[in-house]
Amino acid sequence: MKEALISLILPLTVLCPLVLAVAMAPNAARSTVARLAPWVPLPALLLAVLAPSNLSLSLPWLLLGTRLALVNDTARLFLLFTALLWLLSGIYARAYFSGQQGIHRFFVYFLLSMTGNIGLILAQDLTSFYLFFTLMSFASYGLVVHERSSLSLHAGRIYIILVVIGEVALFSALVLATTATKSTEFHLVRQGLAQAESRDLIMLLALIGFGIKAGVLGLHMWLPLAHPVAPTPASAVLSGAMIKAGLLGWLQLLPLGEVMLLQWGEAYITLGLAAAFYGVLVGLTQRDPKTLLAYSSISQMGILTMAVGLGLMSPAAYPVILPVITLYALHHGLSKGALFLGVGVIRACSGAKRRRVWLAMWLPALALAGAPLTSGMAAKFLLKAQIGNAPDTWVLVLQTLLPASGVATALLVGRCLILLHQPRTGDSGNHSARGLVWPWALLVTAVAVLPWWFVPETPERWIHAAFTASLWPVLLGAVLAIAAVGWRARLVRSRERVDGQLSTRYLMPQIPPGDILVPMSRWMTPALTHVCRLAEERLPTRREVLLSSLKKTWSNMHWQGLLATIESSLSHWPTALVILVLLGLLAAALAIIA
C-alpha cells in the first residue's frame, strides 16, 4: 500500500509543478495557484526521503519511451537538495514578491524550471533527460530576465545564447551516443560508450553541453551575469540546484567507472582547477555580493569538475568517488542557496536584525569555505582523500592545489561577508522580512545538519584528520582576509589624506562581471554588426542594382520593337508570298532529295 502510494508520487513530482504552471494561465486561478506554487516540490522531497531504492516508472508511450526512476543514492541526494532548495526558494519568493506585480509571471517560469530540474534528476533515458534539461534551461530564461532591467536583459541574452549552444551540443552528443550504443537508457549508454568509436566526440560535446550549465571555465560567462540580476530566490535555485544539472548530466552520460580515460580526466581536472582559482580571483574583485557568489559557484563547480576528472582517470575508485561528488554537490547546493537567499534577507533587513542575519550567514559561508565541522569540511576532506586514486603526477599537483583552493575559497567567502556587512544604498525596504527569514533560516539549518546524514563513511574514523586538514586553509584565508582588510583600511586612509576623496576604484581592480565576455564582445559586436548590415542593407541593395541593370539591358535591347518589326514584315504581303514560294520550292527540293 505504501509502496503503491510512493510510486504514485513519482509522476506527481513532475506533474505537479507542470500542472500548476499551466494553471497559471487563466486569470481567475492565478492567485490561488500562486499560493499553492511554493509547495509543489513537496512530492519530490517526500520521494527523496521515503522512496525505496528501486522505484521506477516506465512510460513507453511518452516521447520516445520514458523511464523515470530513483535508482541510487546519487539521484536521491540530488533530488533531496534540489527539492529542498526549490521548496524554500518558493516560499521565500512569495514573500520576496509580496505586493509586486510580477509574481505570477515569475512563478510560471519558476514552476517550469522546477519541473525540468526535478524531472531531469529522475529521467533515466537520454531523451527525457534532454526534455527536462531543455525545459529547465529555457524556462529559467524567464527567471533571469524577470527584472527587465537592461542588465538583466543583457544577462538574459548571454544566457540564452549559451543555452542554445549548449542545447545543440547536447543534442548532438545524445544523438551520437544513442547511435553508438543503440540505446537511450543511461546505464546502457554509459557502458556502451566506453568502447564506442565516437566516444571522444561525444565527450567533447557533453563537456560543452553540460559545461555551460555547470559553468565550466570558458563557458561560464552567463553565471556572473545572470545570477546577480535574477530575483534572489531564482538566484538561489540557479546557483544551488540548476547548476548541478550539468554535473548530473556528466555523471549520467560519461562512462565513469567503466573505462580509464586519462586524457579526459586530465582535461577535466585542469579545467576544474583553473576554474576553481579563476573564479576566486575574479570573484574577489567584485563588489556585488551576488556576483561574487556567482563566481564562487564557478570556483566550486570547478572543484566538482575536477572530481569528475578524477573519476574519469580512475574507474576503479569511481564507486568511492561518486558519493563524495554527490556529497559535495549537496553541500554546495545547500550552502550556496543559503548564501543567495541570505543576501536577499540582509538587504531586506536593517539594524540589529540585519546584524543577526549577517552573523547567521557565517554558517553557510564557513561551510562553503570548508571550515571545520561544517559540511564543507566533510566534503572537501573526503574529496582530498580520493586524490590518491589519481596517477602520481596528478596526486602531487592536486595535493598542493586543492588546499590552496580551500584558502582561496576562504578568502572569497571572507570578502563576501565583508561586502555583506557594508549596507548598500537602495537595500532594505519593501520586502516582508519575516517571510524571507524563515525559509532562509530553515535552509541554513539544513546546511548545518543535512549533509551529515549522507556522509559516505562514518565520520568517527576521519573526523580528526579532517578537522586539522580543514582548519588551516580557513585560518590562512582568514588571516589573509584580515590582512587585506587592514591594508585596505590603511590605503583608504592614505588616500583620504592625499585627496580627501574615497575612490574604491583605486583600491581594488574590478573585473567586470562576465570577465572574458568583455574582450570577446569587443571584437564580436562589430563583426556581428557588420554581418547584419551586409545582410540587411548591402546585399539587398546590390541585388536591386543588379536586377535593375538587367532590366535596363533587357529593355534597351528593344525587344518589343524588334518583335513587332519582324512580325509586321512577315505580314507584309510581298514578303509573305515570297516566303510561300520559297517554302514550296524547299518542300519540293527536299522531296527530290529523298
Added chain:
Amino acid sequence: MEALIPLQWIFDALLGLGLLWLGWQALASTDLFRSIVLFISFGLLMALAWARLDAPDVALAEAAVGAGLTGALLLTALARLKDTSIAAPGIDAGHPPIDYAPDDDESTRIKRGDD
C-alpha cells in the same frame, strides 16, 4: 490534216503568246479600266484556247462566266471603287496599321454591322 499542222502551230503559238501577253498587260497596266478591258479580252482569248483544246463546254462557260460576267463584276466594282475614293473623306496616311494599334479605341470596339 497533215498540212494543217504548221498552221495549227502558228495558231497555237499566237494564241499562247497572246494569252501570256494579254495577261501580262492586264496585270501590268497602270490604268485600272484598261486592265479590266484587257482582262475581258484575255477571257475571250481563253475561251478560244478552250475551244482549240477541244473543250467547247469550258469555252462556253468561260465566255459567259469568265469573260462576260466577271467583266461586268469588275467594271461594276471599279465604278463603286471610284465612287468611294471620291466620296471617302481624306485618309490619314500616317495612321498606323490597325492590327498593332492598342490605343485605337475605335478599333477595339465591337463592330456589329451597319444595323
Added chain:
Amino acid sequence: MVGVFGDIPWAVVLILLPLTGGMICFLWPGMAKLAGAVTAIAVSLSVAGLGCQLLAHGVYHHAVGGWGAPLGIDLTADGLSLLMLATTALVGLGITVYSLAYFHGEDMVRFWPLWLFLLAALNALFLAADIFNLYVTLELIGLAAVALAAMPGGRDALSGAMRYLLTTLLGSLAYLFGVALLYHGFGSADIAILAVRVESSAVVWAALGLMGAGLLLKTALFPLHFWLPPAHASAPAPVSALLSALVVKASFYILLRLWLTIFNSLAGEVDELFGLLGAAAIIWGSIQALRQPRLKLLVAYSTVAQIGYLFIAFPLAAGAAASVWGATAYLAISHALAKAAMFLAAGNLLHFGGHDRIIDMDRVVQRLPLTAGAFALAGVSIMGLPPSGGFIGKWLLLEAAVIQGRWDLAAVMILGGLLAAAYVFKVLGYAFTAASVSHEPQFVSARMEWSALLLASGAILLGFLAPSVLSLVDIGSPFGIMEVRP
C-alpha cells in the same frame, strides 16, 4: 441500335443535314435560330450514329452515284474523319448555342445560313476521299469563313477578311495545281487509288511543293501565319471560335491525309522542315501572343502557336507513327475545343466590357466568373497541363520525341507550354484584381457563358478519354500499322 440505325448512311446525312438547314435559314430567315439549333443537335446525333456504324463495321465507304472511284466520287469515314467530325459537331454545338444568344436582327439572318453551310462544308471535307472534291469543300469553307469574318463590317474586319480571302484563294489555287498534276500524272483524283499508284517522280515533287505550300498557307503555319491574327481577331466571337477551332484544322486535315497516303514515304526531309516550322511557330506565336495588347489578338496568336504543335509530329512520325499521329489528332481536337472556348470567353469579355484591351481587363474578368473559368480551363488545355486533352497530346508527342532523342523538339514543346502559361495567366491575373467598374457593362447571357464553359470543360474532359478516343481514331488504322512499344 445498330440494327435499326446501322443502315442509315450517316456520313451522307452529315453533309445533307446542314445544307438543308442552311437552305431553310436562307429561305425563311425567321426560322433561322430554330433551324440552326435543330441542325446542330441533329448533326451531333448523326456523328454519334456514324460512330456506332464505324465501331460495328469498320471504315465506311460511300460511292456517290454508285459509280465508285476513279470515275465517281467516294466518301470515306475512318477513325480520323470520325474524330474530326465529332469535334466539329461538338464545337459546332457549343458555338450554335452561343450564337443563339449572340446574334440579333440582321446579323442573325446573315450568320445562320453561312454557319450551317460552313458546317456542311467541314463535314464534307472530313468525309471526302477525292482530292478535287476536297478542293471544292476547301473553297466552300473559305468563302463561308471569309463572309463570316467580314460580318462586323468595320475597317479591321474587312481588312482581315480581305487578306484572308486572298490567301485562302491563293492556297486553294496552289492546291488545285497539285490536284491537276496528280490527276494527270496518275489518272485519278481518288486518294486511295493515288496512294497506290503514286511513285517518286517530278510530278509528285511538284505536287508536293504546291499542295504543301498551299495547305501550309491555309493552315497558317509560321511564317505564313500573317493572315490569321487579323482575320480571327476582328471577327465576331463565335466566328473567331469557328475559324480558329475548325477551319484551320480543315486544311491541316487535308495535309495530314495527303501525307499519310499519297506522299507517304515520298516526303523525306519535308517532315523535318515541317517540324522546324512547327517549332518556330510555337515559339514565335507564343511570344507574339504574349505581347499583344488585345485579348482576341492574343488568342489568335495562341492559335498560331498551337498550330505549330500539330506540325511537330511530322519529323517524329517516322519513329512511332500511331502514337504520334494519335497525339496530333488529340492535340487538334483539344485545341479545337479549348480555342473555341477561349474565343467565346473573349467574346463575352468584349461584349461585357465593350473593349478587349488586356491592361484594362481587371474591370471585366472578375465580374464574369464563369467566363473567367472557361478561359482558365481552356488555358489549362492550351498550356498542356494535366488533366486535359492538351496534356495527353503533348505527353504522347513528348514521349515520342524523347524516345527518338529529339531533345530539340521536346525542349520546344516544353518551352511552348511555359509561354502559353505566360499568356494565359497574363489575362487570368486580372480576374483577381480589385477594381471598380467604370462604365455600364452589357448584359452577358447565361447561354453565352455556359457554352464557353462547357466547351472548355470538354477540353479538360478529353484528358480522361484518351484510351477510347485513341482507339476510335484507329478505326481503319488511318495511321498505318500500330507500332509496338520497345
Added chain:
Amino acid sequence: MNLDPWVPILVIASSLLPGLIIFSLAENSVRLRTGLNLTGALLNLVLVGWMLWGVYLGHRYEARLALLPDLELVLLADTLSLLFITLSAVLWLVTTVYAIGYLKGSPHRSRFFGFFSLCVTSTAGVSLAGNLITFLLFYELLTLATYPLIMHHGTEVARRAGRSYLVYTIFGGALLLLGTVWLYTLTGTLEFTPRGLLNGMGEEHRPALRAIFALLIAGLGVKAALVPLHGWLPQAMVAPAPVSALLHAVAVVKAGAFGIVRIVYEVFGVEFAAGLGVTAPLAWLAATTIIYGSLRALFQDDLKRMLAFSTVSQVSYITLGVAIVGPVATIGGMVHLVHQGFMKITLFLCAGNLAETLGVHKISEMNGVGRRMPWTMAAFTVGAFGMIGAPPVAGFISKWYLGLGALEAGQGWVIFVLAGSSLLTASYFLPVLHAVWFREPPVCWPKEHHFGLRETAWALLLPPLATAVMALGAGLLAAMPFSPLNWAKLIAAREFYLP
C-alpha cells in the same frame, strides 16, 4: 461488391464536390457555404480515418482509370500516402474553421473557398497518387488551385507574388513533365513501387537516369522550395493567413517534398538512387537549403516573411531525411512531413491572428503581444520551440531521428547541419519570443479589433491552439501506436524490408 476502390475516389470527391458547389454559391449564402465546407472537411476526415484503419489492418484501397492506352490514373492508399493525406485532412478541417473566422465579411468568399477546396482536393490527389502521372496531374492542379488563393487580395503585391509563384511552379512542372516522360520512355511504367520501380535497370541507362533524377527533383524542388528554387515562397506570404498556413504547412510545399519522397523511394528506390550517386548531391542541396533558409529568416522583420524562410529551411529536413539513405533517416524525414505541418500551421495561424486582431505584421511591432494575446502566443511559442527542435514539441522527434539516421548511414556531417540549423532557428525565433513575452506592450496596437473579453474570435483562436496541441502531442506521445512517428516507422519498414 467491393467498395474499397471507391474510398479513395470518395476522398477526392469529398472536397472536390463541395468546392465546385461553393463556386456557384452566392456571396451571401454564408450558412450554406460554411455547412458545405465543414461537412466536406469532416467527411474527408472520416474517410481518411477509415482508410487509415484499413491500411493498418492490411487493406488495399486502389482505384484505376485508364488515361492512355497503356497508362493509368491510379489512386492508391498505402502507408506513405496515408501519412500525408491524414495530415492534410486534419489540417484542412482546422484551417477551414480558421478561414471561416478569418474571412468573415470579406469579399470573394465563394471564390476563395472554392479554390480552397480544390487545393485540398489536389493535395489529397497528390498523396493518393499511385503513379507518377497521377501525381503529376494533381501536382499541376495544385498549382492552378493555389494561384488564385495567393492572388486573393488582388493588390499589386499579391499579383506580383502570384506571378512569381506561377513562373516558378509552371517552370518546375515543365521540368517534372519532361523527366516523367523520359522516365516513361525508359521504363514503360510509372507505378510507385515499394523499393523503387527502377530496380534491375541496366547499366547503360545510368547517365539518363541521373539526368531524369535531376529533372524530377528540380521540378519538385520548386514546390519544396529547395534553394535556389525557393524564390516564390517568401513572396507568397502576401496571401491570406489561412492560405499561407495551408501553403506552407500542407499543400504546396509538402506536395513538393512528398513528391521527392515518392521519387526517391518508390520510383528510383532509395538504394538504387544511392547507387546512382544522386542522393549525396540531393542531401547537400537539402543541407544548403536548410542553412540558407535559416540565414535569410534571421534578417527578416516581416513576421510572415520570416516564417516563409523558416519553411524553406524546415521543409528541406524532409528531403534531407530522404537523401541520407537509411531506414532511420527515412523515419526522420517522413515524420517531419507531419510534424512540420503541425508546427508551421500553428505559427502561420498565430501570425494571422496577430494581423487580424491587432494589425501587427512585423516582428518589431510584436513587443508584449504575449500579454494581449496569451493563448495565441502560447501556441506560437510551442510552434517556435518545435522549429528549434526543443523537446517535447514534435520537431525534436524529427531531428532526433534525422540525426540518428545520418549517423547510422555514416553521414556524420548531417549532425552539423542539424546543429547549425537549430542554432540559427533559435536565433531568429528566440528574439521574437523574447519580444512577445518580456517586452512591454505599446500603448496602442496598429489596428486593433476587440472581441469582448476574449483575445480574439473563437474561430481564430481554436485552430492554432488545436494545432499547437497536435504539435505538442505528436512529440510527447511519439511512442503511441498511431503517432506519426510509428506510421513513419511502418513506411520505413516497407521501403527497407525491415521487420
Added chain:
Amino acid sequence: MNTAFFYALVGVGLFFLGLYALIVHAHLLRKILALNVMGCGVFLVLVALARRTGEAQPDAVPHAMVITGIVVAFSATALALTLMVKLTAATGRAELQSDERDPH
C-alpha cells in the same frame, strides 16, 4: 512536244505571271485579277493535259472540273470585289493595310 504540253506550259506561265503580279501589286483589284489569271493558268494545265488522249475525245473529267473551277473562281471574285469595295469605302484606299507603306 505536242499541243497539250504547249498549252500546259502556257498555263504554268500564266500561273506564275499571276503570282508575280499578286506579289508586286498592292492594289486589290490587281491582286484579284492576278488570282484570276493564276486560276486560268491552272485550268489551262488541267484542260490541256486532258488532251493527251491522242486523236480520241479528250478526257471529260478535267473539263468538268474546270467548269466547276470557273464557277468557284467567279464566286470568289464576286466576293473579293465586294469586299474590296467595302474595304475601300471604310479605309479610303484599295490596298491591304500592311502594304500601305509599300512603295508600289
Added chain:
Amino acid sequence: MERNRWLLPLLLTPAMGLGYSVLSLPEHAQGLQHLVADKMEVSGVSNPVTAVLLNFRGYDTLLEMFVLLLALLGVWSLGGLSLRREAASDLVLDTMVRFLVPVLILAAAYLLWVGAHAPGGAFQAGAVLGAAGVLSLLSGWRCHLGLAPLPLRLALAAGPVAFLAMSGCTLLIAGRLLQYPPAQAGILILILETAATVSIGVTLTALFLDKQHPGNKDQT
C-alpha cells in the same frame, strides 16, 4: 521595284520546275476518258462533260451550287455590289436591253437543252441567263435586298434545293447519294439542270443587287 530584280529569278525557278514536271508526264494518257465513255450509255446524257458534271461527279456540282449561293450570301452580307447606271436614262441602251434580254433567255434555254448531248449545259445556260439579268438591271430593274422577297430567294435556291431533294430521294430510294435509276437518269438530270440554270442565272444577277432602296438612290 528593287525587289523585283530578284523576284523574277525566284519565280522562274519554280516555274521552270513546274514546266519540267509537266513535260515529264507521259505523252499519251487516257485519264478517265475510257471509263467515261464506257458509262456514257447509263449516264442518261450523251455529252461526256455533262455526264461527268451531273452524274459521275454530281456530288461536286451539288457542292458547287452551294459555293455560288455562299458567294451570293457573302456579297449580300456585305451589302451587295450595286450595279448602277451613271446616266439617268439612256434610250439606246434601254431599247437594246429590252431586245436582248428575251434573246438571251432563249439562248439559255437552248444551251440547257443542248447540254445533254452537245456542248452546253446548266452552267453555260445559267451564265447566259445571268447576263440577261445583269442587262435588265442595267436598264433599271431594281429589287430591294433587305427585303429580298421569297420568290427571289426561292429562285435562288432552286438549284441547291433541287440537288438536295434529289440527294434525299436517291438516298432514300437507292441508298446512295445521287444514284439515278439509269432509265430516268436523263430526265432527272434535265430537271436538275433546269433548276440549276434558274438558280445560277438568278444568282449571277442577284450579285449585282444592292442594299439601297432604288427610290432613294434615284433621288440623289
